[in-house]
Amino acid sequence: MRKPEDAANEEMLPAERRQHLIEWFKQNQAGSGQDLARMFGISVSTIRRDLDLLASEGLVRRTHGGAVAIRSRATYEPSTDLSERTAVEEKHAIVGEALKLIEPNLSLLIDTGAVICHRLADRIAELEYPLTVITNDLYVAKQLTYRDNITLIVPGGACRVGSFSLLGEPGLSFLRDIHCDIFFMSAAAIDETGASETNLELGHMKRAMAEAASEVVLLADSSRFMSCALHRTVPIGSIDRVITDTGLLEEDRAKFPPHKPGFKVVDSSGDTPEEWAPTQGRERATS
Incomplete structure (x- = not known):
């Protein structure tokens, strides 16, 4: 009634x-x-x-x-508080799927500047097997501090006002000299050409992280898709996997290249996610 x-x-x-x-x-x-x-x-x-x-x-x-x-993502950047309240269930499901890619003794790069990466760090902190984690995000670093099983590396840089991000040197130089297994990446916006950001220095950091990883995994809820921010970061051909939610329309997904990246679309209601589309991911680092 x-x-x-x-x-x-x-x-x-x-x-x-x-x-x-x-x-x-x-x-x-x-x-x-x-x-x-x-x-x-x-x-x-x-x-x-x-x-x-x-x-x-x-x-x-x-x-x-x-x-x-619909907002122009060229310069629009939601506050951390707004991001915390947006697509909460979707982000939870995406992070849960990302955890399935993590195995003992892997070296992980975790992106900076996104709530979804913070949620990933929260879950990684609960794992008990050995990992190496490299991040330029102060929140991620805080969550993984004092974990005996995690070797934590923070390359450093200047803290961006109003965020947890460390940008610029010496972090950029450090990233040029490493090679890790997986880069868990976020993006302000994604379209069929690649990922983009509203901040130039943030874009430089993400590009360096992507180049340092054997596999790039983009974590993004569906509201981030089919728009473009001011600064291009990682081209679509350099992204190996995308994990998103069912809000991404099939007609939009069809605009992306057919073989790479591979998509996994998760249902925040808990249903079984769609399988990865065929992709040719790079081999993981053996060192």
Whole structure:
């Protein structure tokens, strides 16, 4: 039985209701149809019609089961607080899949500047077998400090204001002289040509990390796709695997090269993820 306030919300003028939706997407990057329907006290079918209309006007982009805000990613960078609250379940599922790639005695590079990499560090801290972890992210380093099984290396650099990222020298020079197994990478934006960032120095750091790894694994929720930030970092051909969620539309995924990177699309509801598409990953370092 519907509550009286639900009926009142259903009777709200469509234009007024959609304006509330627009204001919500100004503060939030992505939302599912079910969550938005619950939030606004209306039916899922009503919210779907609203999202379809907003998408037709270029105000949002429809995804599987919801929508993402359309912003110019050239310079737009969400705050850490907003990133913490966006796509929480999707990030959890992506990190869970990434952990399956980690084996004892591997050397890992963990990217800097992204909440999803922080969540990965939280989970790696729970592992008990030996690993070497290299990172220029102070949060990641903090989570992995005092772990007897983890050899932690922080190349160093100047801390970017308002973030956990250490950028520039001596980190860049250090990365040129190492060779590790896996680079777990994040990105502000991804399209069929590659990954990109809003900050030039951050882009330099990510490029150096990618070049130092035998395998590059991009971790990104679906809201990051089909847009481009100001600075190109890693071309799509240098990314071996992509782990994302079911919000990535099949028509968008089809725009990427057919053989590399390999995609694994995970369902945050816990269903079995799709298999990797064929890829020709680089051999891991043996040293």
